[in-house]
Amino acid sequence: MAYKPPKQSFAGQIFDVITLLVLTVGALYLPLYLGLAGAAKTPAPIANPTWEALGQNATEQQQWAALGVTDPAAANDIITARFDYSFSWMALVVMAILVIGYFVLVVRLSDKEYRDVIAERFGVKKR
Amino acid sequence: MVDTKTASGQPERLQLLRVLGPAHIWALGVGIVLVGEYMGWNFAVGKGGMIAGLIACWVAGLLYTCVAMIDSEVTSTVAAAGGQYAQAKHIVGPLMAFNVGLFLVMAYTMLEAANAITIGFLLDTVAGMQGHSGLHQQPFIVLCVMFLAWLNYRGVLATLTFNLVITAIAFMAIIALFLSVQFGVSSVPLDFSAVTTDPMPYGWIGILASLHFGLWYYLGIEGTCQAAEEVRSPARSLPYGTMAGIMTLLIAATMTWYVCSGLIPWEYLGQAGTPLFDAARVTGNRGLMVLLFIGTMFSTLASANGCINDASRAWFSMGRDRYLPIWFGAVHPVYRTPYRSIIFLVPIALIFALGAPLDQVVTFSILSGLLGYTFMTFNMVMFRKKWPLDTIKRGYVHPMHPLPTIVLLILCATAYVAVFLGYGTQLIAMVSFYIIASLWFHFRRYRFVRRGDQFTMPWPRPEGY
Structure with missing residues (x-):
């Protein structure tokens, strides 16, 4: 005998729509909004920057100028910013368990x- | 669509017209993806340096070649609208289909938000060049999303046709820039000295990390299978069109890397919002600047338009199947568009376009795509296991199975580590989101789903069930 799903009320549908909205914004946007997301490149500006000190040759200086940056001080943060790739192996293992666990959960259900x-x-x- | 009648005189369900050939499939895939050359890919250079950017481009190309091979076999057999969503319903099960539907919606909605951010940024840059610095980008972002949503609300045929034209112009702009630079139009010479003086600023870990944004060169090419029901000969058109699209993008991606890396210092390139337009600025040639401004605008608009189209249809399909409230499964009585889904996704796109940085939004889109590619690996294995080659007629059988699946799985695992390096919080947030959504579906939503309706292909019973 074929399964007959219950009819969902209009209020129930509205509730589900709001749940999805809250879920999307809450899980994805809030970490960004609260500044909890990583991904920051950290600048390490040098004192008294010159193009040479920033490692930019003559052609690269022309390129910076064409991009509207003629003062090496203005490029100091951009040139010296770097990602920090130090990580804990534990965090990597947790990430792996989370991704694998997610797929196992979905496939089993x-x-x-x-x-x-x-x-x-x-x-x-x-x- | 056509309305046919059965022998008994009862009208059958409306069918989509089979009018598309391999060239359309090629255009569909390249159209959505080409924006990846105009923005976003360059963050790979920021994560690993110039060499890393090129390696990421080619490794990601290999990943997408595997995706295209696998997807072509399944899609040419599950020739149903909805692409991977329909595949998951028939091969893995409803919850997986719900997740795949969400992957598609989130990947496309975040891509749409990224496109809107880029348009705002580009207009701000051009206004600054004209002496009007401090342009408020937000009104342009809102205008862009609302206008494209309105176009989609009103009907999509003319818009998608227009999309093909503006995508072709955007593609020609890349070729024109490449050729112009080769023939000495640029007032500033190409400089690849960073390749020798600072080849790997982060070492090998930077090469690994850069794969994250290398995916952006090709993200969305798998959207070709969304048109499976509208293709004249799925067995021929889908693999040919998709593989030709991958080859086109590989060439365009390499040209883009070459021109941008030669004309822009890698530190600037690694954080630029509009790298191809910036490369044109460096040439000092006004004609190229105008051309690449138009190319950037066209590629972002075309992509955003395609994203609204695809995301709303995936959301609509889930509503129609009752995976979401059936309210979303409504079609506009006049325009025949999934208007409620289009409207519902507008605020989500705007929240991220107005409140999140470009690299973060791009990362959310990439992550949803990456989860989808991971799904393809075990989906392929299950497909061959449940219906071995001699049990159902396949439009296309991809060679060397299971090698492409294994390569794809390894590259996906590598890409997760690449995202983890620098964007681990987003990865955890995204997977947590999908886990909570999955539990919500299984324990609350699934009771509203009609079981038997989830399998519509004329196939025999799957082996093992």
Whole structure:
């Protein structure tokens, strides 16, 4: 017998829509808004910057000028900014567990649902 | 669409017209993706230096070649609108399909937000060059998103046709810049001295880290399979069109890297908002500047337009299947567009376009794409296992299985580490979002889904079930 889903009320649909909105904004935007996201390049400006001290040759100086930056002090932060790639192996392992765990969770729960779909589409398999 | 009648006189479900050939598939894929040459890819240079940027470009090209091979086989067999979403429904199960639908929506909505940010930034830059510094970008970002949403609301055929034309112009602009620089139009010479003096500013870890943004060169090429139901010969058109698209993008990406790396100091390039336009500025040639300004505007508008189209249709499909409230499954009575889905996604795109930096928004889009590519690996294995080669007719059988799947899985794992280096918080936030959404679907939403309707292909029972 085919499964008959319940009819969702209009209020229930609105509730689900709001849940999705809160979920999207809460999980993705809030960390950015609260400044919890990493990814910052940290500038390490040098004192009394000159183009030579910043490692820029004559052609590169022309290129900076064409981009509207003629004062080496204005390019100091851009040139000296670097990512910090130091990391803890524990954090990497946690990340790996999170990603693998996510896929395992989804595939296992999907399989449970898929069996319902196949049973309804092809009938219950006789053993 | 056409409306046909059965022998009994009952109208059948409306079918999409099969009118597209390999060239359309090529144009569809390149159209959405080309913006990746105009912005975003250059953050790979920022994460690892010039050499890293080029290696990332080619390694990502290999990853997408595997994606195209695998996707062509499954799509040419599951020739249903919705692409990977329809594949997941038939091969893995409803929850996976829900997740894949979300991957598509988030990847495209974040790409749309990134496009809007780029347009605001470009206009600000040009205004500054004209002596009007301090332009407020926000009104232009809002205007861009609202205007394109309105176009999509009103109907999409003319807009997508127009998309093809402006994409072709944007592609020609890259070639024109490359040739002009080669023939000495630039007043500033190409300089690759950083390749020898500072080849790997972060060492090998920088090369690994740069793969993160290398994906941006090609992100979205898998969207070609969204048109599977509208292709005359899926077995021929989908693999040819997609592989030709990958080759085109590989060439364009290499040319873009060459011109930008030669004309822009790598430290500037690594954080630039509009690298190709900046390269044109460095040449000092006004004609090239105007051309690349137009190219950047066209490629971002075309991409944003395609993103609204694809994201809203994925959201609409999930609403129609009751994976989301069925309210989203409505079609506009006059314009025949999924208008509620289009409107619902506007504020989400605006929140990120107005409040998040470009690299963060690009990262969210890349992460959703990356999760989708990971899905393709086990999806391919399950597809061959549940329906071995002799059980159903495939439009295309990709060679050397399971080698492309294994390579893709290894490259995906590498890309996760690349994102983790510098953007680990976003990675955790994104995966947490999908875990919570999955639990919400399984324990609340799934009871509203009609089970039998989730399998519509005329295939035999899958092996093992």
